[in-house]
Amino acid sequence: MAHHHHSENIHEVDHEPLPTKVYVGVLVGLAFLTFVTVWVAQFDFGILNVPIALAVATMKASLVILYFMNLKYDKGFNAVAFLAGFIFLVVFALPTLWDRETRDALDPDRNVIVHHTRPGYPPQVTGEKPAEPKAEEKAAEPVAAD
Amino acid sequence: MSQQVAVADKIVRHRVGHHWPNAELEFSGAKLGFWIFLCTEILMFGGLFVAYTYFRSLYPETFHEAHKTLSIPLGTLNTGVLILSSFTVVMAIRSAMVNQRKAMLGYLYATLFLAGAFMFVKLAFEWPHKFHMGTLPAAFYTYDGLSHVPKPHIFYGLYFVMTGLHGIHVLIGMGLITWLIIQGHKGVFYKGYFTPLEIVGLYWHFVDLVWIYLFPLFYLAG
Structure with missing residues (x-):
């Protein structure tokens, strides 16, 4: 008060x-x-x-x-202590979602594509230079069945 | 070892701990400690909210379809119950601060009742319905109404873990409020000393805060 x-x-x-x-x-x-x-x-x-x-x-x-x-x-310091939790949460959440959004991106250093065939599972590194996907494969983006 | 001196009006007058110079520092020190604890609570629930966001981004159609199986009326009812219980907690603290012990106890009993009502809706209506339908986490999932979307069991895994952890917090809160009621009957809380009321109040509002986000994310936003 x-x-x-x-x-x-x-x-x-x-x-x-x-x-x-x-x-x-x-x-x-x-x-x-x-x-x-x-x-x-x-x-x-x-x-x-x-x-x-x-x-x-x-x-x-x-x-x-x-x-x-x-x-x-x-007291202002109580607000700092509490709001710090939200800042830590942003530090946790943003890079995690950044990773999620770029899973299919090319890794330019190794010239490989890092992608997932089963979302949420550890990524597979093919080691191959990615081939351009065929048109029909692009259209039929998987609904990731088991 | 009495640090407290009973007086005629049944109020037990507070004596500060020997390690504190005065009541003001004792009060604000206790509160700072609890705000830091609440910071760690944000991080514990935060990990689960990040998991929710991650899986939702992987399977948006699953979350959209599965959220329709939750009951919006029951979720709304429980939201109202928790909001009202946050109000009764602040009124209990306020009553202690103006030396109205009967009102304080009344508000604490009301809070305990509302917390019990919340758990009753969860445990007597919502969860049994899901056990019956088989909308359950992981290998326990047996429902066949969502076969057109991938991995619906993940939605229910998140639902049960997140609302379950929240429910455990509600049960702990009920224990704490019961303790406040017992102490309140002894006359421990009054204008000069209400630190435990204030601390449990902060805890209870945090439980309300978590539900304020759980409710739209699981029940409403498809």
Whole structure:
């Protein structure tokens, strides 16, 4: 809480709570955003479906973090400690997905193609210079059956 | 070894630990420690969210088809239940901060009830339905309604591991809230001391946060 009254009593804290109406407001906001995300899910926005759902979820998460967890009025270092987790998560997620997206790319140093025939399994290095795939092979991109 | 002195109004007045100079530092030190713990919790759940993203990018059509087998009404109900329980937790803390012990206990009981309701929906409705249908992880998968998409068992593997780990957190939270209720009845929490309420509150809001992301990713976004 922002207001700390320092008394001679070292054994007890003296913090002023937020008014109840703030918490009620956040509750109403969370309920409304839940309604929005469920309502909007019935429409198909193609590749935007997930970004829209995550945007609403992040709005809800911000309300919870700032007001219910009180991070808005808390010591700044607590925010640093918590938000560092999200930065570490980005460091983990981005290179992993970068790898995922470039699995089929040519490795120019070794002049080989690093690809997967079974997605998610260890990559195979053919050692061969990749041949241009035939037109029908391109068309019939596998749905990776077992 | 009593660090606490009972007074007439049944409030047990707090005495700071001998290793703290005053209550303010004791309070903020405990909170910093817990925020760092929550950072590690982000990383634990984060690994699973990265796995979700990875497999979703490999099999988008599987995730699209399989997510239709989850019940949006039940998922929405549980979302509402958890959001309401986050509200009752902050109100319990607030009640302690204004010395309203009965209200604090009422809100804690309400939180415990809502947490139990969440697990009841999961364990009595959602999971048994999946066991019945065979929409299960790995080799336990026996459902034949998704044979037109590759590897649907991976979706259910992620579903059970992620909502399962979340459910374990809910059960641990119920244990912690029960402990708060017991301590609350003893008169431990009041305006001058409510650190355990504050810490368990942070934990409970984090459990809510995880569900805020699990719900759209599994139930809604196809």
